[in-house]
Amino acid sequence: MVVLDALHAIQATQAADLAVRWNCKAGRCGSCSAEINGRPALLCMTRLSALPAGETVTVAPMQAFPVIRDLVTDVSLNYRKAAQLPPFEPGAAPGQAPRLYQEDVDRIREFHNCIECFLCQDVCHVLRDHEDMREAYAGPRFFVRIASLEMHPLDRAERVDFARDQAGLGHCNVTRCCTEVCPEGIGITDNAIIPLKERVADRHHDPLARLLGLFSNGKRR
Amino acid sequence: MEATLDCDVLVVGAGAAGLRAAIEASAAGARTAVACKSLLGKAGTVLERGGIACASKEAAERVAELESWGALLERAPQSLVAHRDDRTGQEVLRALQHEVLRRGIEVHMECAIHRLLLDAGRVVGAFGIRRPSGGFVHFRSRAVILATGGCGRAWRDDASPADATGDGHALALDAGARLANKDSIFGVRVDPESAASGIPGLYAAGDVAAGDGLSDALVSGRRAGLHAARYSRTEHGRNLIDVGRLSAIGRQLLAPLERKGGENPYAVLVALQDARTLEEIRILKTRVANASAPGPRAYNPAWQLALELRALLVVSEKLIERNTSWLARKPRSASGAATRAAASSKNTG
Numbered sequence: 001m002v003v004l005d006a007l008h009a010i011q012a013t014q015a016a017d018l019a020v021r022w023n024c025k026a027g028r029c030g031s032c033s034a035e036i037n038g039r040p041a042l043l044c045m046t047r048l049s050a051l052p053a054g055e056t057v058t059v060a061p062m063q064a065f066p067v068i069r070d071l072v073t074d075v076s077l078n079y080r081k082a083a084q085l086p087p088f089e090p091g092a093a094p095g096q097a098p099r100l101y102q103e104d105v106d107r108i109r110e111f112h113n114c115i116e117c118f119l120c121q122d123v124c125h126v127l128r129d130h131e132d133m134r135e136a137y138a139g140p141r142f143f144v145r146i147a148s149l150e151m152h153p154l155d156r157a158e159r160v161d162f163a164r165d166q167a168g169l170g171h172c173n174v175t176r177c178c179t180e181v182c183p184e185g186i187g188i189t190d191n192a193i194i195p196l197k198e199r200v201a202d203r204h205h206d207p208l209a210r211l212l213g214l215f216s217n218g219k220r221r
Numbered sequence: 222m223e224a225t226l227d228c229d230v231l232v233v234g235a236g237a238a239g240l241r242a243a244i245e246a247s248a249a250g251a252r253t254a255v256a257c258k259s260l261l262g263k264a265g266t267v268l269e270r271g272g273i274a275c276a277s278k279e280a281a282e283r284v285a286e287l288e289s290w291g292a293l294l295e296r297a298p299q300s301l302v303a304h305r306d307d308r309t310g311q312e313v314l315r316a317l318q319h320e321v322l323r324r325g326i327e328v329h330m331e332c333a334i335h336r337l338l339l340d341a342g343r344v345v346g347a348f349g350i351r352r353p354s355g356g357f358v359h360f361r362s363r364a365v366i367l368a369t370g371g372c373g374r375a376w377r378d379d380a381s382p383a384d385a386t387g388d389g390h391a392l393a394l395d396a397g398a399r400l401a402n403k404d405s406i407f408g409v410r411v412d413p414e415s416a417a418s419g420i421p422g423l424y425a426a427g428d429v430a431a432g433d434g435l436s437d438a439l440v441s442g443r444r445a446g447l448h449a450a451r452y453s454r455t456e457h458g459r460n461l462i463d464v465g466r467l468s469a470i471g472r473q474l475l476a477p478l479e480r481k482g483g484e485n486p487y488a489v490l491v492a493l494q495d496a497r498t499l500e501e502i503r504i505l506k507t508r509v510a511n512a513s514a515p516g517p518r519a520y521n522p523a524w525q526l527a528l529e530l531r532a533l534l535v536v537s538e539k540l541i542e543r544n545t546s547w548l549a550r551k552p553r554s555a556s557g558a559a560t561r562a563a564a565s566s567k568n569t570g
Contacts, residue, residue, distance in 0.1 A: 017516025
């Protein structure tokens with residue numbers, strides 16, 4: 001039995017209108033994000049048997065987002081952020097099957113596992129504790145998205161300066177909380193955020209690269 | 222009415238079929254809107270683990286365009302199946318979601334469509350509820366594409382997503398559409414070329430149209446989008462639905478909230494999932510009609526379920542009437558794995 005089952009039992013017997021967002025109940029859709037005993041987690045993937053026996057289980061809505069009702073929060077901020085990212089810009093002609101090398105695919109595959117549960121956004125202290133950063137800072141989910149595009153072999157759009165200037169990458173101080181709560185086990189910090197930070201540093205703070213950059217343009221890998 | 226929204230093509234549902242339909246309708250020049258019960262990217266498509274069969278040129282084109290939209294798909298040499306691990310559905314949905322975003326197509330998330338609006342036999346819009354506020358929305362559209370997925374919650378299927386309450390099946394039947402004439406597959410009958418239901422202005426694609434799997438969802442979704450957009454150009458008059466009719470629908474939808482002391486909709490759902498005879502369905506009609514939902518309009522799952530029960534009842538009645546071969550395997554209460562096996566065998570049996 002998972003925590004979502006317990007909430008469904010409460011709906012069926014005690015509070016029919018208890019608001020909880022869910023759809024697949026299989027850890028694939030990322031709808032039922034909440035905080036269980038203070039820890040961001042999916043309601044459908046947290047077994048009651050894994051929680052301390054004999055103690056009250058506390059279920060709260062995600063704290064980083066405004067509550068709509070009960071456990072349901074307004075996550076529209078994330079959809080606005082998604083719309084602000086420059087879209088995938090493939091070099092190959094549309095409709096033509098592009099050819100990718102396995103090693104390129106392997107590098108970004110884990111980023112594509114993201115189920116957009118927004119638990120990483122919820123736990124990130126930059127978003128959670130700083131109201132004024134909500135619009136300016138993209139947050140871990142979107143650093144993953146930027147990294148997946150930046151490392152996509154066909155993508156031509158400028159991502160590194162976007163990460164620094166528009167997405168607020170520099171405000172992340174690598175506490176790894178996002179990686180800890182990711183239900184997909186994506187290496188958000190090590191594989192997405194740090195490599196992006198390194199690319200920013202290479203471009204803007206490496207004197208030799210800067211000099212060489214004068215003689216090239218476009219995207220660098 | 223919280224909002225009245227105009228569009229040429231309204232797509233109901235945001236899984237693979239719905240989003241592919243929306244992309245095509247928009248590309249064909251139609252002002253397109255999508256309404257879906259969940260958040261964008263959460264549709265039942267995420268549960269599709271298997272690959273995309275590319276047995277036809279058209280299916281192969283659908284896969285190639287997904288890749289050009291950023292999907293990572295793999296194919297074994299000489300294989301006609303594209304996949305990504307056991308997450309093909311998620312990969313497809315995410316690529317479509319990003320393409321919808323790139324094209325600036327309007328998406329109304331957590332907006333449940335409960336009625337189609339007809340004028341002189343043509344579908345001219347839809348009536349829905351925005352879940353977060355509980356407010357009513359009137360879509361004035363020239364065409365509607367149903368891409369609502371399956372109806373797995375009509376029986377006890379733990380593997381079925383919450384959204385799969387057969388809304389599209391019920392909406393189509395309400396409008397006068399027919400069911401597919403196949404014993405083994407349950408869904409709305411459409412012309413396979415145009416995805417047209419036979420009711421002017423009404424199209425259906427994917428699982429709701431007796432489809433099966435990702436390949437069909439993409440192919441039928443594109444066709445539905447194209448033909449609905451073409452149809453919408455031939456419909457010049459914007460139909461005005463009588464205000465009285467809209468308020469009558471509003472009163473019907475509010476009834477479970479205003480009814481005091483009725484039965485808990487969750488209890489009715491359990492009984493409905495166990496029903497096997499038309500006699501049981503007859504009794505359930507009264508129970509569904511008398512279910513009541515406590516609480517406010519805003520994000521009220523009891524209210525939503527009370528309204529979904531109407532669709533589930535329509536679907537269950539048709540299933541029992543048709544006595545389809547897979548109904549016999551519909552388990553009363555079984556493990557998710559067993560129900561899933563039964564549900565998937567409907568497509569092969």
